[in-house]
Amino acid sequence: MMTRLALSAGRRLRWTQHWLVLAAAVGLWQLWAQQRNSPYFPPPSVILPQMRQLWFSGPADHLFLTPDATSNIVPSLIRVLLGLGISIAVAVPLGIALGRSPAVTGFLDPLLQFARSIPVVTAAPLFIALFRIGTQMEVATIVAGTIWPLLLNTIDGASSLDPIKIETARAFRLSRWHRLTRLIIPSALPKIFTGLRLSLSLSLILMVFSELVGSTNGIGYEMSSASSEFNLPVFWAVLVLLGILGYLLNAVLYAVERLALRWHGAASQRAY
Amino acid sequence: MLKVIDLTRVYRQGAAAHLAIDNASFTVAEGELVTIVGPSGCGKSTLLRCIAGLMTPTSGQVVLNGNLVTQVPDRLAVVFQDYSRSLFPWLTVRENVALPLRRTQRKRHARNQAAESALAAVGLTDAAPRYPWQLSGGMQQRVAIARALACEPVLLLMDEPFGSVDAQTREDLEDLLLLMRAERGITTLLVTHDIDESVYTGDRVIVLTSSPGRIRAEITVDLPQPRDQISTKELRAFSHLRAEVSRLVRGQPAAPASQRADEHGSFGPSARPEPSGTVSPTPDTSPWTSTTPTAHS
Numbered sequence: 001m002m003t004r005l006a007l008s009a010g011r012r013l014r015w016t017q018h019w020l021v022l023a024a025a026v027g028l029w030q031l032w033a034q035q036r037n038s039p040y041f042p043p044p045s046v047i048l049p050q051m052r053q054l055w056f057s058g059p060a061d062h063l064f065l066t067p068d069a070t071s072n073i074v075p076s077l078i079r080v081l082l083g084l085g086i087s088i089a090v091a092v093p094l095g096i097a098l099g100r101s102p103a104v105t106g107f108l109d110p111l112l113q114f115a116r117s118i119p120v121v122t123a124a125p126l127f128i129a130l131f132r133i134g135t136q137m138e139v140a141t142i143v144a145g146t147i148w149p150l151l152l153n154t155i156d157g158a159s160s161l162d163p164i165k166i167e168t169a170r171a172f173r174l175s176r177w178h179r180l181t182r183l184i185i186p187s188a189l190p191k192i193f194t195g196l197r198l199s200l201s202l203s204l205i206l207m208v209f210s211e212l213v214g215s216t217n218g219i220g221y222e223m224s225s226a227s228s229e230f231n232l233p234v235f236w237a238v239l240v241l242l243g244i245l246g247y248l249l250n251a252v253l254y255a256v257e258r259l260a261l262r263w264h265g266a267a268s269q270r271a272y
Numbered sequence: 273m274l275k276v277i278d279l280t281r282v283y284r285q286g287a288a289a290h291l292a293i294d295n296a297s298f299t300v301a302e303g304e305l306v307t308i309v310g311p312s313g314c315g316k317s318t319l320l321r322c323i324a325g326l327m328t329p330t331s332g333q334v335v336l337n338g339n340l341v342t343q344v345p346d347r348l349a350v351v352f353q354d355y356s357r358s359l360f361p362w363l364t365v366r367e368n369v370a371l372p373l374r375r376t377q378r379k380r381h382a383r384n385q386a387a388e389s390a391l392a393a394v395g396l397t398d399a400a401p402r403y404p405w406q407l408s409g410g411m412q413q414r415v416a417i418a419r420a421l422a423c424e425p426v427l428l429l430m431d432e433p434f435g436s437v438d439a440q441t442r443e444d445l446e447d448l449l450l451l452m453r454a455e456r457g458i459t460t461l462l463v464t465h466d467i468d469e470s471v472y473t474g475d476r477v478i479v480l481t482s483s484p485g486r487i488r489a490e491i492t493v494d495l496p497q498p499r500d501q502i503s504t505k506e507l508r509a510f511s512h513l514r515a516e517v518s519r520l521v522r523g524q525p526a527a528p529a530s531q532r533a534d535e536h537g538s539f540g541p542s543a544r545p546e547p548s549g550t551v552s553p554t555p556d557t558s559p560w561t562s563t564t565p566t567a568h569s
Binding site for chain 1: 324326344346348349350352354357358360361362363371372374375403405419423
């Protein structure tokens, strides 16, 4: 009880600290930008109303989203989630299969290392040629970039199983299905989440990039049209929006990870 | 019920070959608790893994209830030394115990009930919804024992099960094992490097020597049941058996009968013992065992 109280007090303190630091940074930015008075660096007092007016001044029955928000932010988010979803759906099963067959992995390793070393952004023209401009091409770019950290981390996680746990599973004659769902996947999960965190931050970058090079809507598209029109408040509004989206997506992932790996932190702190 | 016949296990091949277990033969009767004791590295765990069907012997056979063991047999349960690695930290205690039952019991309710009653038997009724890492080491090993009991095994194998807990907990767990054995009559084979433990818990002690692991002697322990950590260990018969096993483990010749009498004589005239344990050299069935001195030098 004592520790729980102390913990929540500590957590509250951290929250306060976070918000104080953020507020101080915004305040400093405001002062600095006002003083400098450059069109390239608008102060928060210009950017925030711009964001509100652009995206969040819609009718209440649309959750206050403007048409601009639904036609740009929503497609971008769908692309990110779709790209990540496809990456997970491909990389996790494949990674587990490869992780459990070291011979095959040893065979494929040079190929994997080669493929993941290619910066995806340089391959963008190929994706445009393959998929033409549109959601397909953007999702393909996100998948092509995010699949590697996930795949390699999943292989790593699935191949480094504790031999005593494998022996336990054999001694108690667990079925193949239970070995997979009760042993291999939970064991690999911490590594899978490590890969997922890398892939998530990559996916935002690739989303913006793919929309910059070839798209007719989306956050990246809005950014490129704003910069070509020298509409700097909109450009900055998009930058801030990207920061907020990244923060929120990370927070969601962190919450899921904490829930899924409750055992991990606590178990590795004790006993071992 | 369990027969181990000329079991040999070699690791690696060619020049680097290492003979871990050399021509081991013994039997375990229904309901018996046999302990295997030997110095570390003597191949005890290898022997146990071959019996469990987790490892294939290089030559020789393991026969359980008339069936040759070629893979992990049905209704076998194993308790490993390293409970923190043998239990699954992502499952609750109840789920850990119930997991192996999924093969035989389709109904979730029945599985949970079996798990709960096994946990109750080891004194962990309240721990079911918790996670293994929330429990002490001794309690975790109780969970591992409950997991083994829940399978209702015909043969229980224990690989240094109490090697990683403190002395007090170890005694409690030894008594728990003896209690379970008395209640359920499960045939048990326990591997240990602790001489006291081998004598205290066993009906019979098999002594292994190291590199290569060979059976040096089998000693019948006829200490009274039920055993008690204090009064059993106080018995002269206990210290005698303990000394006997110690000598064998250390590779010293077993004491001849006359010397034994002297030893006991020093306790006082009333202490002249009737032989409490019988040392039987392993039968000379192979050239290997005949080269090993057993009962006399």
